Amino acid sequence: MDRRDSLKSMILGSMAVGLSLESCVTKTAPEVIEDKIWKYTYGRTPEEAVFDQELMLEQFFEDYELQTIQTLANLILPPNEHGNIEQAGVVDFIEFMVKDVPEFQVKIRGGLMWLNNTCNSKFNMSFINCTEAQQKEILDSIAFPDMKADEQVQEIQFFSLMRNLVLTGYFTSEVGIKELDYKGNMPNVWDGVPQEVLDDHGLSYDAEWLSKCMDPNNRDEVAQWDDEGNLIT
Amino acid sequence: MQIIESQKIYDVIIVGSGAGGGMATKVLADAGLKVAVMEAGPFFDPANPEQRTQLKWPYESPRRGAGTQRDFGEFDMAYGGWNIDGEPYNNIGDTQFDWFRSRMLGGRTNHWGRISLRFGPQDFKGKDRDGLGENWPIGYEDVKPYYDKVDKLIGIFGSNEKRVNDPDGFFLPAPKPRLHELYYIKGAKKSNVDVIPSRLSILTKRINNDRGVCFFCGQCNRSCSVYADFSSGSCLIFPAQKNGGQVDLFVNSMVSEVTIDDNGKANGVKYINKEDRQLYKIKGKVIVLAASACSSARILLNSKSEKHPNGLGNSSGLIGKYLHDSTGTDRAVFVPELMNRKRYNEDGVGGLHVYSPWWLDNKKLDFPRGYHIEIWGGMGMPGYGTGFDPNGLNKYLGLTVGGYGNGLREDVKKFYGSVIGMSGRGESIARIDNYCEIDPTTVDEFGIPVLRFNYKWSDFERKQSKHMHETFEEIGHNMGGVVLGDAPGKDQNYGLLNPGRIIHEVGTTRMGSDPKTSVVNEFERLHDVENVFVVDAGPFVSQADKNPTWTILALAWRTSDFIIEEFKKQNL
Numbered sequence: 001m002d003r004r005d006s007l008k009s010m011i012l013g014s015m016a017v018g019l020s021l022e023s024c025v026t027k028t029a030p031e032v033i034e035d036k037i038w039k040y041t042y043g044r045t046p047e048e049a050v051f052d053q054e055l056m057l058e059q060f061f062e063d064y065e066l067q068t069i070q071t072l073a074n075l076i077l078p079p080n081e082h083g084n085i086e087q088a089g090v091v092d093f094i095e096f097m098v099k100d101v102p103e104f105q106v107k108i109r110g111g112l113m114w115l116n117n118t119c120n121s122k123f124n125m126s127f128i129n130c131t132e133a134q135q136k137e138i139l140d141s142i143a144f145p146d147m148k149a150d151e152q153v154q155e156i157q158f159f160s161l162m163r164n165l166v167l168t169g170y171f172t173s174e175v176g177i178k179e180l181d182y183k184g185n186m187p188n189v190w191d192g193v194p195q196e197v198l199d200d201h202g203l204s205y206d207a208e209w210l211s212k213c214m215d216p217n218n219r220d221e222v223a224q225w226d227d228e229g230n231l232i233t
Numbered sequence: 234m235q236i237i238e239s240q241k242i243y244d245v246i247i248v249g250s251g252a253g254g255g256m257a258t259k260v261l262a263d264a265g266l267k268v269a270v271m272e273a274g275p276f277f278d279p280a281n282p283e284q285r286t287q288l289k290w291p292y293e294s295p296r297r298g299a300g301t302q303r304d305f306g307e308f309d310m311a312y313g314g315w316n317i318d319g320e321p322y323n324n325i326g327d328t329q330f331d332w333f334r335s336r337m338l339g340g341r342t343n344h345w346g347r348i349s350l351r352f353g354p355q356d357f358k359g360k361d362r363d364g365l366g367e368n369w370p371i372g373y374e375d376v377k378p379y380y381d382k383v384d385k386l387i388g389i390f391g392s393n394e395k396r397v398n399d400p401d402g403f404f405l406p407a408p409k410p411r412l413h414e415l416y417y418i419k420g421a422k423k424s425n426v427d428v429i430p431s432r433l434s435i436l437t438k439r440i441n442n443d444r445g446v447c448f449f450c451g452q453c454n455r456s457c458s459v460y461a462d463f464s465s466g467s468c469l470i471f472p473a474q475k476n477g478g479q480v481d482l483f484v485n486s487m488v489s490e491v492t493i494d495d496n497g498k499a500n501g502v503k504y505i506n507k508e509d510r511q512l513y514k515i516k517g518k519v520i521v522l523a524a525s526a527c528s529s530a531r532i533l534l535n536s537k538s539e540k541h542p543n544g545l546g547n548s549s550g551l552i553g554k555y556l557h558d559s560t561g562t563d564r565a566v567f568v569p570e571l572m573n574r575k576r577y578n579e580d581g582v583g584g585l586h587v588y589s590p591w592w593l594d595n596k597k598l599d600f601p602r603g604y605h606i607e608i609w610g611g612m613g614m615p616g617y618g619t620g621f622d623p624n625g626l627n628k629y630l631g632l633t634v635g636g637y638g639n640g641l642r643e644d645v646k647k648f649y650g651s652v653i654g655m656s657g658r659g660e661s662i663a664r665i666d667n668y669c670e671i672d673p674t675t676v677d678e679f680g681i682p683v684l685r686f687n688y689k690w691s692d693f694e695r696k697q698s699k700h701m702h703e704t705f706e707e708i709g710h711n712m713g714g715v716v717l718g719d720a721p722g723k724d725q726n727y728g729l730l731n732p733g734r735i736i737h738e739v740g741t742t743r744m745g746s747d748p749k750t751s752v753v754n755e756f757e758r759l760h761d762v763e764n765v766f767v768v769d770a771g772p773f774v775s776q777a778d779k780n781p782t783w784t785i786l787a788l789a790w791r792t793s794d795f796i797i798e799e800f801k802k803q804n805l
Contacts, residue, residue: 042294043286045275045312048302056295076637089292096295100302144635147628160622163637167620171645172291172298177615180646184580185288185614187448192409197575203415212392212430214406219438219446225385229393229403231438 055099061109064128068112069094069162071128075135076166083175090169097165104161111158118155189216236503238514243269243481245796246502246517248488248532251340252782253768253789254523255465256383260793261521262478266800269515270470270480271504273487273524274312274336277343279456279467286310287455291616299617304333306616310456311335311344319678323685330556330669330686331733332527338484339466340525341736342782343456346584347433347463348607349389350779351380351787353398359660359775363601365693366662369774370746370755373400379787387463387786388440390582391432399429399590405438407431407586408449411579413610413653414587416568420712426606426704427592431585434463434783443472451613453583462583463782486513489681490536490545491520491765497540499765505679519764519796519805523789526771527556527669530741531684534671544671546742546759551752554668555740556688557776560604560659562698562728565717566709567626571651579611591778600696603778604659606704612650620645626652629715653714657701660778661694663740667732688732698729737781742771756795757788764805768792 044052061069073085073094085091098104112127115138119127123134130138142159145152152160170176192213198204224233244266247254254270262268277284286308291297300306304314313335322332335341354373359366377400384403393401407430410418421428435453436446444467445459453462460467474480485507492514494500501516522529530553536545544552584607591603624644627634672685702720709716721728732738745751748760757772759765768789770781799805 040294042289042308043284045284048307051302052295077641078639080639080642082642093295093297097299100296100299139637143637144633147634160635163623163641164621167623167641167645168297168617171620172615172617174290174292177290177292179642180615180619180649181576182612182615183576183578184612185290185450186578187450188578188580190408190449190579190581193412193415193579194575194577197412197577198415200575201412201415201570203412203419205409205415209430210409212407213409214390214437219406221439222442223388223405223438223440225403229401231404231406 055096058099059095060098060105061095064126065109065112066091066095067128068115068126071135072115072162073166075132075139076163077170082179083170083173085166085170087175088170088173090166090173093169094165107158107161111155111162114155114158191216236512236514239516241516243267243515243517244800245269245519245521246271246515247521247523248502249340249523249525249528249769250338250470251335251465251523251525251769252342252785253770254521255339255342255469256786256789257521257523257768257793258478258480259469259473260790261796262473262480263476264797265479266797267479268481269517270482271486271488271502272338272482272484273507274338274340274485276482276484277312277337277339277456277466278471279310279343279460279464280458285455285458287452287458288450291614297617305344305454308452309344309454311341312337320683321675321677322683323672323675325685325687328687328689329731330688331731332684332686332738333733333736334525334528338470338482339456339464342463342465344454345736345782346607346780347435347453348584348588348780349432349434349463349783350605351400351402352376352777352779352784353400355398356775356777356779359602363595365601367743367745367750367774370744370751375755376784376787376791379790380783382790383783383786385440387434387468388436388444389432389434389783390430390437392430394429396429396590402432404432405436405440408437408582410586411581411611412574413568413571413650414585414608416571416712416714417608417653417655417708418587420708420710420714421589423711424704424707425592426589426708428587428589431588433582433584435582435584436461437582443475444468447582449580449582451580451583483515487679487681488524488532489679490532491522493536493538493540493545493762497538497762499545499762505681507679510679519766521792521796522765522767522771523769525769526738526741526773527684529767529769529771530669531671533742535682541761546752546761546765548761549749549752551665551743551750553670553684553741554665555663555743556667556669556686556738557661557663557740558732559735559737559776559778559780560661560690560694560697561657561730561735562701562721563654563656564702564705564709564728565652565654566705566712566714567629567652567717568712568714569630569651570713571653572647574612574650576612580613581611585609598700600693600700601662602660602693602697604657604697604701605778606701607656607658608653609656610650610653624648652717653709653712655705655708657698657704658735658737658778658780659694659697659701660776662691663743663775664691669741686733690726690729690732695723695727695729699727702728737770737776739770739773739776739781742767743774744772745774757792758795766792766796
């Protein structure tokens, strides 16, 4: 709560000042940052928009951490004909989420350190420089939760969190939604489960129930009822 | 600080623009009265492209719809939530009440589930049935004409079923059940649990030429840009303005108290304009509070004067008392037959197409009041959380959980749409020791003393929740599913959610004929002050296992008709 308050007052000056200041610090061209901010239009209140802009102007992970996340994400979900981590914007999404959910920060930063430390002691190399076989050797030890344990050890928790964020980042992206084959979010007229699906499941609509249901053909006529509440149009 | 006072005198000042305030605005403005509507949040119109979230994709946001900024996900149309910056509330001791507020024109009606159930004849007379709580001073027959009018004005789909305590109405046709709902019907019938088409205030058919008809995106919680669902702004306040009504809308205006004249009669309200943080006063002949049960109680308790030392209308000491919310608990079921589903668009309307009204007789049970069951599931739009624990359900199939690689893609696709959820929503008993009151130790950022809550569930509600889980398990099993997780035990209150969580809080200014045991009369008028009315859920004597909105609307209309008559008789 306090964080939001202080951010609000910090950003109350003009956006332009914020942008140029930030670009000096990060050496990112102002137009790149502006691009990042205005990519999103999703019905924010002015306070929410300010908050989100602030998060987008911050950078939490170091470059090598982002590279490690990208390598890890590509092992969790390797590219195929449907789409890949880069198309789905998974790394940007994770960078944003650790600022939006600060509890993720230590878990992920610490987990990445653990990954590199383990690779260094085992293979004398950081994670991204290991061979794929070496990387997978490490992952095999943390990718499977102990089904009998009440609480998982930290490296398994770390991997589960990364797997969650990678998968949700992918399946909420344009390519991911297409792969999942979600068909909705567009105007249509619902007229029941397709007959072949009903047949597959051995189900059918009850005639009495159907008599209470909408007729797609006359729904544009203004409704009228008799005194008993029977619809007559 | 000087109070900035306007000279204009309104016929009616309405505090709050949700269901009750919207209905009062519509009826009173249509009758030609000069109305001021006070709203603590900003102006909102779901058709405004700047504010609209309907039909947005998750990837249009950097957090993909996560609920970090808005509690029900960032596309949900409630500005506010369980906690609002600068507007705290407290709890007494180890009790916990969670208070959901939405600060915007239309209030919580912009995001709610649109489940629009009339109370039945038995719901108004609970004490007659089991000796618990109190009867309403009015009965179903008093409210029925208004329920009928609300059905026709606002629009609701459903079906006439001739059920004793779930009255028929004027319904638009229901949408056909979705696949997971057919599975639920199968399981419920086998368990002897009734199922009927749900009753939601969504236009499956046109009701007038000002509002559009539903185009089945399943996103009513984002507030409909063609006004095909009931939101108070788009369905009541805008039409009142379009109809030529004299409606002055005061947004970002936080009402702190009702002011009174030398005779103890109300003559206006004080409010803080959030933009300049100045204190203002406007004058009115009648004050209608519709700020939500707890907010209206807070305003009245903060309106102290020599004539009303305990707060306005509080000679009984009962303002804030008898606070109660619906009970609630949820359970999910994995249905293996729903794996690897054939894809098609089943968004449907925003919410359930079928539901189970209360079907049992409490005389044969160890808890006094009933509950209904809501059903959820299906191949909905992905959002933040889709793909979490991508193959956790493998444990029910004897397969490996965890791992990495492209097998995970197949896992997510395999399980998509295979989980069905059930939510029980029940009636609790109103008790004097569950209450909200002014906390003398805390003010909000506008300097207004805040509320603190004291609320504990009793064994009645805990036993009801236990029964809900037993029912969910039986139905889940009978639809061929695996009920997920263990039934919550006694140490977890049998899964009963915190009071406030169902967002049906009512009862803080309860209705009655005796001024010693109630705050408002049967026309929702304060016993103590003849020109102050409360038209939110504060006057509810009991909150049935029905969602409160349709009853708020019907009673607000009935009260508004009474106010118009009193103006005609020159009594106000």
